[in-house]
Amino acid sequence: MRSKREFCGVVIGVLLLHLTMAGCAPKKEDAVVAEKRVAVVLQPAEEREFKEGFVVQGNLQAKDFALVGPLIPGTLEKIYVDEGDAVVAGETVLFESDAVKVREAVQVSRQDLALAKGQQREAQANLDAQLAQFEKAEIDYERFLRLREKDAVTKDAMEQQTMRYKAMKAGLEHARTVVDLAAEQMKKAQAGLAIAEKNLKDSTVKAPISGVVSYKMKEQGEFGSVGHPVVRIENTDVLEMSAFVPGEYYPRIVPGETKVRISANGIDAGEFVVAYKSPTIQPQLRTFEVKCILENPEEGIVSGAMAEVDILLQTRMGLGVPVASVQTRGSKTVVFLMENEKARMEPVETGLQSDGWVELISPSFAAGTPVVRLGQYMLDEGDLVDVQKGDV
Numbered sequence: 001m002r003s004k005r006e007f008c009g010v011v012i013g014v015l016l017l018h019l020t021m022a023g024c025a026p027k028k029e030d031a032v033v034a035e036k037r038v039a040v041v042l043q044p045a046e047e048r049e050f051k052e053g054f055v056v057q058g059n060l061q062a063k064d065f066a067l068v069g070p071l072i073p074g075t076l077e078k079i080y081v082d083e084g085d086a087v088v089a090g091e092t093v094l095f096e097s098d099a100v101k102v103r104e105a106v107q108v109s110r111q112d113l114a115l116a117k118g119q120q121r122e123a124q125a126n127l128d129a130q131l132a133q134f135e136k137a138e139i140d141y142e143r144f145l146r147l148r149e150k151d152a153v154t155k156d157a158m159e160q161q162t163m164r165y166k167a168m169k170a171g172l173e174h175a176r177t178v179v180d181l182a183a184e185q186m187k188k189a190q191a192g193l194a195i196a197e198k199n200l201k202d203s204t205v206k207a208p209i210s211g212v213v214s215y216k217m218k219e220q221g222e223f224g225s226v227g228h229p230v231v232r233i234e235n236t237d238v239l240e241m242s243a244f245v246p247g248e249y250y251p252r253i254v255p256g257e258t259k260v261r262i263s264a265n266g267i268d269a270g271e272f273v274v275a276y277k278s279p280t281i282q283p284q285l286r287t288f289e290v291k292c293i294l295e296n297p298e299e300g301i302v303s304g305a306m307a308e309v310d311i312l313l314q315t316r317m318g319l320g321v322p323v324a325s326v327q328t329r330g331s332k333t334v335v336f337l338m339e340n341e342k343a344r345m346e347p348v349e350t351g352l353q354s355d356g357w358v359e360l361i362s363p364s365f366a367a368g369t370p371v372v373r374l375g376q377y378m379l380d381e382g383d384l385v386d387v388q389k390g391d392v
């Protein structure tokens with residue numbers, strides 16, 4: 001067994017070792033504590049144009065179009081055009097309706113007119129003859145009156161001469177009536193010929209407007225009725241956009257001033273001005289109609305297409321920041337700026353938004369001031385920041 005003296009020596013040695021190790025350990029206050037920094041991406045504030053508006057759906061159709069049907073009922077003997085054909089107003093023949101029958105009617109009417117002319121000449125000749133006979137009878141009657149006054153002729157002879165005079169006078173009136181009747185028959189025949197010739201002209205229908213045949217409703221050989229179209233013609237050089245807009249915007253849309261941007265089939269047709277606004281708001285749907293005119297539209301912008309209509313209510317210049325930079329902290333709308341490598345929370349009032357940017361109303365900083373665009377959700381007032389390039 002070890003002696004008591006040896007045991008005490010071991011204990012003293014252990015204590016000296018612990019004290020030595022404790023003296024060599026670093027002090028806590030001498031440790032280097034790493035600073036916490038939040039990685040952010042900055043974006044300078046910019047003066048930009050801000051737009052207020054909304055998007056609705058509309059329809060495109062030809063402003064000038066014509067539904068062309070027969071002017072007289074009858075069989076469609078010839079249809080000269082097909083869908084897609086170009087036509088010229090007043091020149092291109094579209095179709096013929098019962099042309100053979102109306103040509104025959106014209107011939108009959110001309111014969112009736114010739115007959116009426118002959119009857120009129122005959123009646124006039126008869127009138128001339130009756131007039132001559134009446135004049136002779138009148139002379140004889142007056143002579144007999146003078147002779148009767150002198151008792152140079154008998155009463156019976158006077159009566160016979162009177163009867164002859166009256167008969168000739170009646171015959172003259174009848175001849176005049178026949179002439180008047182012949183004149184009326186002449187007018188009737190002339191009117192009949194005019195109608196027949198008009199029907200003949202109307203049997204051949206020409207294009208009322210220039211454009212293209214967009215649709216054919218009937219085929220050759222079918223019966224055509226007045227009021228039922230055979231073809232539709234559209235002037236594709238001028239289109240009309242029609243859209244229905246919520247009634248709340250009625251006071252803010254002004255024909256001749258309000259601008260719209262129209263696109264269809266993935267093609268930007270350009271910017272136009274509202275040409276028409278309906279005078280009232282529909283009470284059932286609470287909407288009203290607006291129209292724009294598209295002259296010489298881009299290829300692919302065609303009648304019948306659905307249009308996307310971006311209606312611009314107002315534009316103005318202002319200082320803006322990216323929409324992502326704006327946050328709500330408590331009851332405040334704020335953005336984060338950088339000051340001495342630290343984040344500074346700046347209250348702002350926002351206005352219009354467009355193209356991913358938001359307008360600031362009466363901002364406290366100027367254009368070019370860096371604003372935190374990414375990393376802002378990790379920031380608090382006074383946090384140290386580490387500015388990065390691109391996305392965090």
